[in-house]
Structure formats: C-alpha cells, structure tokens
Amino acid sequence: MATSFVFNNREHKFLLKDWLDSEKIFNYDKYKGIYDMEDVDMLLDVALTIAEEVVAPTSDDCETHPMKLKDGNVPVPDSFRSAYKSLIENGWGPGDEQEEGALPQVVHSMCSEFLEAANYPLMQFVGLTNGAAGLIQSFGDEAAKDQYLPKMFSGEWAGTMCLTEPGGGSDVGDILSKAWPTDDKRVYKIKGTKCFISQGDHDLTENIVHLVLARVDGAAPGTKGISLFAVPKYWPEADGSVGESNDVITIAVEHKLGMNGSATAMLNFGDNDNCRGILLGSPPDENGVGQGMAQMFQMVNGARMGTGHTAMSISALAYHNAVQYAKERVQGRKFGLSKKTPRVPIIEHEDVRRMLMIQKATLEAMRALIYQTYYYFDVAKHSKDEADRNKAKRRIEVNTPLVKAYCSDKAWELTAEAIQVYGGYGYSEEYPVARCARDVKILSIWEGTNFIQSLDLVGRKWQLEKGAVFQDWLTDIEEFTANQKDSNGLSKEVDILNEALGAYKEMRNFIIKSMATKPQLMPLYSTRILHSTAMIYCGMLLMEQAFKAQEMAEKFDAGNAEHSFYTGKVETAKFYLRNIVPQVMMTRDVVLDGDTSAVDIPEEAF
Ligand SMILES: Cc1cc2nc3c(=O)[nH]c(=O)nc-3n(C[C@H](O)[C@H](O)[C@H](O)COP(=O)(O)OP(=O)(O)OC[C@H]3O[C@@H](n4cnc5c(N)ncnc54)[C@H](O)[C@@H]3O)c2cc1C
Numbered sequence: 373m374a375t376s377f378v379f380n381n382r383e384h385k386f387l388l389k390d391w392l393d394s395e396k397i398f399n400y401d402k403y404k405g406i407y408d409m410e411d412v413d414m415l416l417d418v419a420l421t422i423a424e425e426v427v428a429p430t431s432d433d434c435e436t437h438p439m440k441l442k443d444g445n446v447p448v449p450d451s452f453r454s455a456y457k458s459l460i461e462n463g464w465g466p467g468d469e470q471e472e473g474a475l476p477q478v479v480h481s482m483c484s485e486f487l488e489a490a491n492y493p494l495m496q497f498v499g500l501t502n503g504a505a506g507l508i509q510s511f512g513d514e515a516a517k518d519q520y521l522p523k524m525f526s527g528e529w530a531g532t533m534c535l536t537e538p539g540g541g542s543d544v545g546d547i548l549s550k551a552w553p554t555d556d557k558r559v560y561k562i563k564g565t566k567c568f569i570s571q572g573d574h575d576l577t578e579n580i581v582h583l584v585l586a587r588v589d590g591a592a593p594g595t596k597g598i599s600l601f602a603v604p605k606y607w608p609e610a611d612g613s614v615g616e617s618n619d620v621i622t623i624a625v626e627h628k629l630g631m632n633g634s635a636t637a638m639l640n641f642g643d644n645d646n647c648r649g650i651l652l653g654s655p656p657d658e659n660g661v662g663q664g665m666a667q668m669f670q671m672v673n674g675a676r677m678g679t680g681h682t683a684m685s686i687s688a689l690a691y692h693n694a695v696q697y698a699k700e701r702v703q704g705r706k707f708g709l710s711k712k713t714p715r716v717p718i719i720e721h722e723d724v725r726r727m728l729m730i731q732k733a734t735l736e737a738m739r740a741l742i743y744q745t746y747y748y749f750d751v752a753k754h755s756k757d758e759a760d761r762n763k764a765k766r767r768i769e770v771n772t773p774l775v776k777a778y779c780s781d782k783a784w785e786l787t788a789e790a791i792q793v794y795g796g797y798g799y800s801e802e803y804p805v806a807r808c809a810r811d812v813k814i815l816s817i818w819e820g821t822n823f824i825q826s827l828d829l830v831g832r833k834w835q836l837e838k839g840a841v842f843q844d845w846l847t848d849i850e851e852f853t854a855n856q857k858d859s860n861g862l863s864k865e866v867d868i869l870n871e872a873l874g875a876y877k878e879m880r881n882f883i884i885k886s887m888a889t890k891p892q893l894m895p896l897y898s899t900r901i902l903h904s905t906a907m908i909y910c911g912m913l914l915m916e917q918a919f920k921a922q923e924m925a926e927k928f929d930a931g932n933a934e935h936s937f938y939t940g941k942v943e944t945a946k947f948y949l950r951n952i953v954p955q956v957m958m959t960r961d962v963v964l965d966g967d968t969s970a971v972d973i974p975e976e977a978f
Contacts, residue, residue, distance in 0.1 A: 376804040377428035377490050378692040381416045382937055383739065384482045388412045390920050392747050397476045400754035406473060415475070419483030422462055427490035430455045434493050434633025435807065439574065441625045446573040446635045452494055456527065456576060459487075459498065465527040466501040468509070477753075478746040481681060488685040492811060493633030497530055499678055500571055503671040504531025504583045508602055511652035511667045513558065519608055520581055529579040533671055534566040534603075534639065542821055544665070545594035549586035549641065551601060551649065562586055562603055562649040563642035565623075570818075572637025573605075573622040579614050580605040583671065584641065584649060585664050592660035599662035601649030603641060619647035630810030673772060675819045677745065680775035683783035683815040684738040690790035690808035691731040697794055697803070698724055718793070727789045733948040734786055736917075736941075737910035738779045744913055745771040763844070770833050770845045771909075777825035777899075778906035780815035787812050826898035829905060830883065849873050849912045860922055862915065862942075865949035869911045872953050875960035876908050882964055892971055897963050904956040911953045918945035 388394045389412055398408045407415075433449035440446065459465045464487060467474065475483070488495045505524035508516055523529040540547035549564025564586055566572075573580065582603045591597035609615040619642055626636040641647045653663040698719035705713050706720060718724045748771070751764035787809035791798035798805050816822045834842050853873065856866045879901060886893045918941060925938035 376693055377424050377431070377689070378696050379420065379423070379486060379489055379689065380692065381420050381482075381486065383736065384416050384485070385413060386917075386921070386937070386941070387739065387743050388416075388479065388482070390924055391917050392478065392743065394476075394478070397478065397747070397750045397754075400476075400750070401756075402754050403476055407475065407479075412479070415479060416482060419464075420486045422459070422464060423486035423490040426455050426458045426462070427487050427494055430494050430633075431491040434491065434631075435801070438632035439625060439635035441573075441622060441637075444622070445575055446622060446625055446637070448574050448576045449633060452576055452633070455494060456497065459494075460527040464498070466498050466505065466525055468505075468521070468525045469502075470509075477749045478743055481746045482743065485681065485685045485688065488682050489689040491633065492682055492686060493631055496571055496634055497574075497576060498527075499675075500533065501527070501529070501531040503533060503674055503678075504581055504602075506674070507583050507600065507652060507667060507671050508581075510670055511600065511663070512602065512650070515558070516602060516650050516652070519612065520602060520604075523579070523608075523612065524581060528577060529581055529604075530571065530574070530577040532569050532572055532580060532582045533668070533675070534569050534572075534582045534584040535668065535672075536568045537565060538567050542824060544585065544598070545596075547585060547587065547598065549584065551586040551588045551599060551651075553588070553655070554648070557655075558650050559648050560586075560588065560601060560651055561642065561645070562601060562647045563645070565638065565640050567638045568626065568818075569637045569639055570634055572635060572639050573625070574635055578606075579608070582620065582639070582641075583652075583668070585668060586649070588656050588662060590660065591656040591662055595665045596661050597656060598664035599656060600652045600664035600667045602652060603647065603649035607648060619644050629813060630807065631814055672819060676772050676776040676825070677742075679815050679819045680738070680777075680779035681742050683780040683812055684735065684742055686808050686812045686815075687731070687738070687783040687786040687790075688735055690787045690805045691728075691735055693804055693808075694731065694790040694793040694798075695719070695728060697797075698728060701794075701797075703795075724793060727793050729944070729947050730951075731786045731789050733914075733944050733952060734782050736944055737906075737914055737948055737952075738782060740913035740917065741771065741906060741910050742775055742779065745775055766836075766841045766844055767848075769836060769841055770829070770905075773825035773829045773833065773902065774906040774909065776819060777816070777822035777902050778910075780812070781822055781903065783812045783815060784809070822902075823895075823899055826902040827895065829902050830894055830898040834880070834884070845909075846873070846877070849908055852912050852916070856915075860919065862918060862946070865915060865918075865946055868949045868953055869908065869915060872904075872908050872911065872956040875957045876904055879904070879960045879963040882966075886966070890966070890968075892968065893963075893966060896968065896971060897959075900959050901963070904959045907953050907956050911949055914945040914948050918942045921945075 430451040433451045437449040501524050505521055508520050535544050537547045551560040551562050553560055584601045584603045585598050587597050588599050604618050605620050606614040607616055607618045621640045621643055622637050623640050624638040656662040699717050701718045702715050703718050706716055748764035748767045752761050755761045790805040794803055797803050853870045859866045883894055921938040921941035925935055928935035
C-alpha cells in the first residue's frame with residue numbers, strides 16, 4: 373500500500389512573497405498586528421509538517437478500511453480519530469473564520485492544499501462542517517446559532533450538505549423532500565430521501581447536522597419553492613447534550629471508484645414521521661417562494677471553489693510523486709545515442725519531460741487561478757476601498773466556475789499523465805498515483821457537473837450587469853498584453869496571449885449572436901469555451917509570474933537552487949503559452965464552424 377506524501381511548498385512561498393501583493397492583505401484591520409510577511413514561511417512550513425506527520429499517515433486506512441455500513445453504523449478508520457483530534461488541537465479543525473486570529477483566506481487555502489493532498493477524505497469533515505456551520509451562522513436565528521455553532525466550530529459535531537435525491541440531481545428543482553410546519557414555528561417535520569451525501573453518516577463526531585433542502589407543503593414548484601433546514605442526526609437537548617435519534621436513517625453507503633475514506637450515504641429522513649428540522653430564514657412567502665436555494669448557494673459557491681482547490685491539491689500530489697519516480701527509475705538510453713552509453717533515469721527522456729511539463733504547467737496555472745481568486749476573497753471582505761471590494765467581487769463571480777470546472781477537468785487528465793510517467797507501476801495500487809486518479813474523478817461531477825459550470829459562465833456570468841462584469845474581466849487581460857512593450861525575451865508568449873484573447877472574443881461574439889437563431893450552439897460549445905476562458909486568464913497570470921521570476925533569478929548564480937526554481941517558473945510559463953494556450957485558437961475555429969453533428973446524429977446511431 374502506498375503511503376507517499378511527496379510535496380513541497382517552494383511555489384507557495386513564491387506566490388505569497390513575490391507575486392501577490394500579500395502585504396496589502398496583512399495590513400487589513402482584521403490581520404494587522406496578528407500576521408505579517410515575516411510569518412509566511414513559518415505558516416506554510418508548519419502546515420506542511422502537519423500534513424506530513426498528522427494527516428498523511430491516515431491515508432492508507434481509507435483503502436484498507438473503506439467506510440461501509442456495518443450493523444447500522446458507519447465507522448471511520450481508526451486513525452481518523454486521533455488525527456482529527458490533533459487537527460483540532462493545532463487549529464486546523466473546523467473554525468469560525470470571523471474570529472480574531474483566523475488566517476487570511478489566501479494563506480489558509482494554501483495551507484489546506486497540503487492537508488488535502490495528504491488525505492482529502494479526512495479533511496472533508498472540516499470543509500463540510502465549516503460550510504454547514506456557515507449557513508447556520510448566516511441564516512439561522514439566535515437560538516440555532518447558540519445551539520449549533522459552538523459544537524460545530526469546536527469539531528464536536530460535523531455537518532453535511534443534502535441537495536441530491538434519486539430523481540433530483542443536476543436539476544435540484546425536481547427534489548421531492550417535503551417539510552410541514554409544526555406548533556413551534558421554527559421547527560418543521562421533514563420527510564424524504566437524499567442520496568450521495570458525503571460523510572452522510574459516521575462515528576467520528578457525536579452528532580451530524582445535515583443542511584437539507586426540502587419544499588414546504590404547498591410552496592411553489594421548481595427551485596423557487598425550496599427552503600433550507602438544519603436537521604441533526606440526534607435532536608439536541610436544551611443543555612447542548614445529544615438527545616434522542618431524529619429519525620435520520622442511513623439505508624446505504626455507496627461502493628465507489630475512489631474516495632473510500634468518505635461515506636457517500638443514502639439517507640431517509642422521517643421514515644417514522646419523527647424527523648424535525650429547523651427552518652433557516654423565513655418560511656415561503658405568499659407566492660410560495662422559499663429562500664433555500666439562494667441560501668444554499670453560499671455553501672455551494674464556497675464548495676465550488678473548494679472542489680477546484682481539492683482537484684489541484686490531489687493533482688499536485690500525483691505530480692510530485694511522478695517527478696520523484698522519474699528521477700529514480702532507470703530505463704533505456706538517451707535518444708539517438710549508442711546502446712553502449714549508460715542507462716538513464718526516465719526523467720532524461722524527452723517524452724517523460726513532456727508529460728511532467730504538462731503537469732507542472734497546468735498545475736501552476738490552476739494554482740495561479742485559485743490563489744488569485746482566494747486573494748480576491750480577502751480583498752472583497754476586508755478592503756476599506758469600495759471600488760477595490762467591488763472589483764474583487766466581480767472577479768470572483770467570473771473565476772468561480774473556472775476554478776471549479778477547469779481545475780477538476782484538468783486534474784483527471786493530469787493524474788492520468790502521472791500514471792503514464794510511472795508506466796505499469798502507475799497502474800498498480802502499490803504507488804499512490806492510481807488512487808489520486810480514482811479520487812479526483814468525482815470533482816468534475818459534484819457541486820454542479822462541469823457542464824453546469826460552463827452554463828453558469830456562458831449563460832449567466834457573461835451577461836451579468838449587461839455584460840459589464842465580464843468586459844471588466846477581459847479588460848484585465850487586454851491591459852496586461854497592451855502593457856508588455858518590453859517583454860524581456862517573452863514577446864512571442866505575449867503575442868500568443870494576445871492572439872488567444874482575440875480568438876476568444878470572436879467565439880464569444882459568435883455564440884452571443886447565435887443565441888437568437890441557433891440556441892443549441894451555446895450548450896454544445898460551452899464546456900470548451902469555459903476551458904478557453906480559463907486558459908487565457910491562466911496565460912496572463914503565468915506571464916505575470918514569469919516576469920517576476922526573471923527579476924528574481926538575476927539575484928542568484930546559475931546552478932543555485934533558487935536560480936533553478938525561478939528559471940523553472942519562466943520555462944513553465946513559456947510551455948503553457950506555447951503548448952497549451954494555442955488550443956484557444958483551435959477552439960475558435962471549431963466554434964465558428966458551428967458544426968452540429970453531435971446533435972444532428974440520429975439517437976439510434978449512438
Ligand atoms: C462521491 C459523491 C459524493 C457526493 N456528495 C454529495 C453531497 O455531499 N451532497 C449532495 O447533495 N450531493 C452529493 N453528490 C451528488 C452530486 O452532486 C450529483 O451526482 C451531481 O450533482 C450530478 O447529479 P446526478 O448524479 O443525478 O447526475 P445527472 O443530473 O443525472 O447528470 C448526468 C449527466 O447529464 C448531464 N446533464 C444533466 N442535466 C443536463 C442538462 N439539462 N443539459 C445538459 N446536460 C445535462 C450532466 O452534466 C451529467 O453529465 C455526490 C455524488 C457523489 C458521486
């Protein structure tokens with residue numbers, strides 16, 4: 373079994389110290405006097421150590437003791453208990469980000485990258501609990517906050533999000549779960565079945581608080597009529613202790629491709645007419661319109677960012693392992709040299725370098741996109757400058773579907789590429805990359821499939837404020853390319869970015885115009901357009917980083933590890949611009965051709 377936590381945080385130090393204006397974040401009132409630039413190395417190093425020493429040792433247990441339903445219980449692997457306790461004691465368990473001492477989001481999410489790479493199913497308890505508690509914090513009444521938040525933020529109780537039902541997956545508006553008012557206006561009776569609920573049952577914590585979407589009896593059909601309820605597994609007593617069972621029954625735990633340390637549960641609520649939930653916010657209005665979907669979107673939007681972030685974390689683990697393996701595995705001789713020359717480590721072969729470079733460049737593109745966006749979260753929350761806050765919010769709107777879908781689609785490709793680097797050993801469970809690929813696949817499916825993300829981008833984000841939000845976003849790239857007069861040896865890369873931007877605008881105009889005459893072109897091409905959107909943005913971010921890295925490289929002698937790191941950043945940006953971004957031009961050609969063969973083909977021909 374493969375316990376192999378190979379990772380490093382050199383790139384993260386570059387991102388916080390050389391690229392992003394982190395000083396600005398540390399100077400916000402919320403962080404001033406608590407954290408500063410001097411702390412960056414220490415924070416990243418400590419988190420990496422915790423990932424290595426506390427979280428990674430639990431990883432194998434997910435495979436040897438996968439979570440299953442046994443006699444009505446779903447036990448977690450034994451190692452989870454002490455590791456979770458240790459995470460909580462070290463400040464990496466669930467917690468209230470509004471509290472003093474919480475890290476800036478951009479720093480916190482970098483530290484979480486190491487922890488998630490070390491064992492995502494364990495870290496899922498933290499993310500889900502924070503998301504569920506955040507909903508109660510935002511929309512619950514004071515009594516709900518008093519009763520649930522201390523228990524959840526301390527890690528004593530866990531949380532889940534319950535949207536999906538057997539007949540209501542992508543289209544949540546079709547859910548059948550229902551709620552009926554009781555004599556207590558806060559409390560509703562709940563009945564329904566939810567499926568695929570992550571960590572939907574377990575014995576890691578003494579209680580689990582399910583955040584459940586259901587329709588109040590008589591409310592409007594579709595997403596409009598949905599409300600949100602906090603439904604505990606055990607109904608709490610007034611003194612905060614865990615009381616009687618709340619009639620939430622686990623009827624199955626899925627047998628899955630991966631994520632074996634995560635119980636994906638099917639839950640029945642109210643089989644015995646004895647399940648109660650606390651309504652968050654107000655009951656449906658006189659038109660039967662509930663607040664549930666809008667409220668749940670707070671957690672879903674956070675989870676979409678989190679999903680892309682996890683995809684990147686797991687791909688990074690696969691990449692670091694593949695690099696280590698490629699340096700150790702000796703096979704074959706250098707291309708074109710005689711058979712008498714010595715055998716070499718496979719990292720010396722051109723095609724292995726191509727595979728590693730695809731991983732490195734795409735991984736760094738994903739990191740740039742994700743951490744730039746988390747940086748905007750800090751600005752949006754804490755800047756005193758209204759224009760600055762607004763700009764950050766607008767960038768978050770556009771970037772969120774890119775983070776979710778580009779990163780999770782690419783993660784599947786990158787983990788496959790990592791397996792290929794290993795050859796046959798990669799396909800075996802003896803090494804960790806096979807598990808990385810199995811675990812990462814779900815990320816393109818949950819939190820709204822990646823097609824839904826592409827519709828969000830093309831169908832909604834393109835039109836926000838009559839297109840002004842997206843135009844502003846494009847202006848960042850336009851201004852960046854226009855300002856690179858002296859491109860310091862990278863003029864070809866700037867030209868490619870410029871050309872890709874032009875190609876992107878052409879296909880966008882084409883799709884917008886075709887909406888009136890050929891509306892099916894939009895959903896037919898939206899996934900590919902989302903990838904192109906991410907590529908032009910990531911291209912800009914990696915170029916920014918390359919210019920910075922060029923400056924930094926000059927401070928070190930060739931051969932020095934720091935010099936290699938910085939020149940590595942420049943070569944990586946070159947590779948991304950020259951080998952990956954030109955896909956945007958190809959997509960433009962395909963979109964403008966407007967081929968509809970995929971929809972024209974008779975269904976029987978499939
Ligand atoms: C391991 C795991 C964990 C999960 N955790 C949770 C959880 O914690 N909470 C929760 O609520 N849910 C959870 N889910 C459920 C997950 O969010 C859903 O599986 C996902 O939303 C897709 O729904 P579905 O499976 O019903 O697929 P469908 O909705 O049936 O989709 C099937 C395919 O059809 C496509 N499709 C559907 N509708 C359209 C359309 N109108 N136009 C074009 N294409 C369309 C989809 O993109 C997809 O490719 C989890 C699922 C898994 C497997």
